[in-house]
Amino acid sequence: MDTILVIVEQREGKLNRVSWETIAAGQAIAAQTGWTLEAAVVGAGVSAIASDVAAKKLAKVYDIESPRLEPYTPDAFVHALKEFLGKHPAKLVLMPHTYQVRDFVPSLATALQTTAISDVIGVKYESGKLLFTRQMFQGKFVADVSFAGSGPCFVTFQNGSFRADKVEAGTGAAPVETVQVEIPDSVVRNKPQEVFKEAKQAVDLTQAEIIVSVGRGIKEQKNIELAKQLADALGGELAASRPICDNGWLPMDRQVGSSGQTVAPKLYLALGISGAIQHIVGMKGARSIVAINKDSEAPIFEIADYAVVGNLFDIVPPLIEEVKKAKG
Amino acid sequence: MKILVCMKQVPQKDAPLKLNEAGTWIREDVSYEVNEPDAFALEEALRQKEKHTGEVVVITAGPARASQVLREGLAKGADRAIHLEDNAFIGLDAHNTARAIAAVIKDEKFDLIFTGLQSDDYGYAQTGVILAEILGLPHATIIMQIEKNDAGIRVKRELEAGFFQFVDMPLPAVLTIQSGINKLRYATLIGIKQAKTKPMRKVTLAEVQSAMGDNLQKIEKLYVPVKSKKTEFLEGPAAEVARKLVDKLKNELRVI
Numbered sequence: 001m002d003t004i005l006v007i008v009e010q011r012e013g014k015l016n017r018v019s020w021e022t023i024a025a026g027q028a029i030a031a032q033t034g035w036t037l038e039a040a041v042v043g044a045g046v047s048a049i050a051s052d053v054a055a056k057k058l059a060k061v062y063d064i065e066s067p068r069l070e071p072y073t074p075d076a077f078v079h080a081l082k083e084f085l086g087k088h089p090a091k092l093v094l095m096p097h098t099y100q101v102r103d104f105v106p107s108l109a110t111a112l113q114t115t116a117i118s119d120v121i122g123v124k125y126e127s128g129k130l131l132f133t134r135q136m137f138q139g140k141f142v143a144d145v146s147f148a149g150s151g152p153c154f155v156t157f158q159n160g161s162f163r164a165d166k167v168e169a170g171t172g173a174a175p176v177e178t179v180q181v182e183i184p185d186s187v188v189r190n191k192p193q194e195v196f197k198e199a200k201q202a203v204d205l206t207q208a209e210i211i212v213s214v215g216r217g218i219k220e221q222k223n224i225e226l227a228k229q230l231a232d233a234l235g236g237e238l239a240a241s242r243p244i245c246d247n248g249w250l251p252m253d254r255q256v257g258s259s260g261q262t263v264a265p266k267l268y269l270a271l272g273i274s275g276a277i278q279h280i281v282g283m284k285g286a287r288s289i290v291a292i293n294k295d296s297e298a299p300i301f302e303i304a305d306y307a308v309v310g311n312l313f314d315i316v317p318p319l320i321e322e323v324k325k326a327k328g
Numbered sequence: 329m330k331i332l333v334c335m336k337q338v339p340q341k342d343a344p345l346k347l348n349e350a351g352t353w354i355r356e357d358v359s360y361e362v363n364e365p366d367a368f369a370l371e372e373a374l375r376q377k378e379k380h381t382g383e384v385v386v387i388t389a390g391p392a393r394a395s396q397v398l399r400e401g402l403a404k405g406a407d408r409a410i411h412l413e414d415n416a417f418i419g420l421d422a423h424n425t426a427r428a429i430a431a432v433i434k435d436e437k438f439d440l441i442f443t444g445l446q447s448d449d450y451g452y453a454q455t456g457v458i459l460a461e462i463l464g465l466p467h468a469t470i471i472m473q474i475e476k477n478d479a480g481i482r483v484k485r486e487l488e489a490g491f492f493q494f495v496d497m498p499l500p501a502v503l504t505i506q507s508g509i510n511k512l513r514y515a516t517l518i519g520i521k522q523a524k525t526k527p528m529r530k531v532t533l534a535e536v537q538s539a540m541g542d543n544l545q546k547i548e549k550l551y552v553p554v555k556s557k558k559t560e561f562l563e564g565p566a567a568e569v570a571r572k573l574v575d576k577l578k579n580e581l582r583v584i
Contacts, residue, residue, distance in 0.1 A: 106454035106458045107457050136449065146545070260489075308561070315566045318570035327584060
């Protein structure tokens with residue numbers, strides 16, 4: 001029978017919780033195809049993670065071990081997984097679309113003469129064929145993509161595409177097999193240093209109930225003040241998409257998106273944000289989303305509850321007044 | 329240092345895009361621009377050259393219109409350009425794009441190869457890493473800083489949620505560059521003039537085809553996303569829209 005392998009992500013010995021979403025994706029595909037679902041964790045001394053994962057509905061869990069797998073390097077991961085997949089062939093290999101996965105999966109797929117379908121948001125199984133849905137053109141379109149090789153096919157899933165709380169528990173613990181891999185010294189070319197945070201974060205946007213966020217549509221640094229006034233009127237925090245922080249118009253700790261913070265406020269009010277994927281993944285968990293943008297085709301409108309197509313400089317000033325009035 | 333910058337021409341950020349009749353790609357009659365992170369990759373290459381001397385070469389794979397990104401690169405200070413010119417290059421998966429580029433540059437002995445971290449059209453985020461694997465070079469992704477030292481380079485990788493990591497690596501190497509690593513320069517008038525005299529090598533599909541294979545992934549259908557959420561559009565003059573929105577914030581979303 002064909003096998004689906006989910007490779008969970010661990011960093012410094014801790015499971016990255018987004019891995020549960022990948023297991024949920026694997027369980028959904030297994031249910032449709034009838035294929036066997038297995039999981040693997042890759043690292044040094046990560047058997048505790050393997051045991052945690054084994055509690056889920058899986059046929060088997062592999063604990064792929066080598067002292068050289070900590071700290072993470074693409075060379076060691078590619079070497080270990082190439083060897084593992086050579087002995088344990090899988091039809092599909094699923095992973096979360098994290099920065100770490102992006103760093104090694106294209107190498108691994110190339111080394112195995114196959115491909116990785118990246119940043120997938122959904123899976124369909126139609127007349128015996130798997131179709132992977134991924135966003136293109138910054139989310140303006142989506143594409144159904146099929147795999148044309150002989151396998152394994154690597155698939156990486158965008159954060160939030162499957163629900164971690166939908167993961168089914170197993171009836172008993174799945175068997176765990178420890179696999180020791182040999183990684184010669186010469187294989188690892190990069191020497192990673194300690195992971196660090198740039199500066200102490202002044203604001204914790206993850207705790208904010210209301211966020212007013214600005215994007216390129218704000219045009220100039222001096223216009224940030226307008227958004228600030230709206231945030232103040234609403235009693236919320238000011239945030240931004242990446243280009244605003246790159247320009248230095250707001251500090252990096254106010255950046256929302258894949259490289260910034262992931263937020264889930266009651267209200268996310270997006271001003272002049274088009275809604276590139278990298279931003280959306282950081283805020284789509286908001287309970288409600290209001291978007292103001294002059295481009296009626298901006299992808300942000302796809303996920304907005306309330307949408308205003310128009311010039312933010314016309315709409316925000318009266319909006320501030322109305323908010324103040326409503327608050328008395 | 330001899331540096332190669334892989335650049336891509338993509339539809340302009342706010343260009344309205346339409347599907348072609350087959351529903352497999354967009355209609356080509358739109359405005360194009362340089363893929364944003366690629367512009368930062370070029371800027372970084374120019375800065376490294378200014379610090380350490382050397383040569384900056386820009387390369388793209390795309391139809392005739394894509395030569396515009398190379399001319400812009402030359403105008404900003406790149407020394408020469410390579411254009412893999414064919415309409416077929418639009419439809420390649422990341423693997424074949426990387427193979428085509430590798431076939432052209434494998435004997436050039438670049439110290440560094442830069443790509444943007446991903447493209448705004450396909451968004452694979454893979455071409456640079458695949459290129460490294462094909463060429464047998466070490467790589468690092470999502471780079472925010474590059475310092476040359478005696479042993480090679482020290483790069484700053486961006487991780488998620490505000491974390492970073494320095495990585496020491498030998499040269500030659502492939503790096504994928506994050507937007508915002510530097511401040512972009514504008515081309516000068518002199519630069520634009522000089523660009524016209526700089527070498528631009530054209531490479532045909534036939535010259536690299538033997539290095540390429542079938543695409544391993546296929547776009548079966550491209551379409552406008554099906555909305556999972558009901559969006560209510562508020563319309564009218566600004567003052568009226570503001571009133572309607574505050575009503576929703578207060579009575580529907582209950583955040584005021």
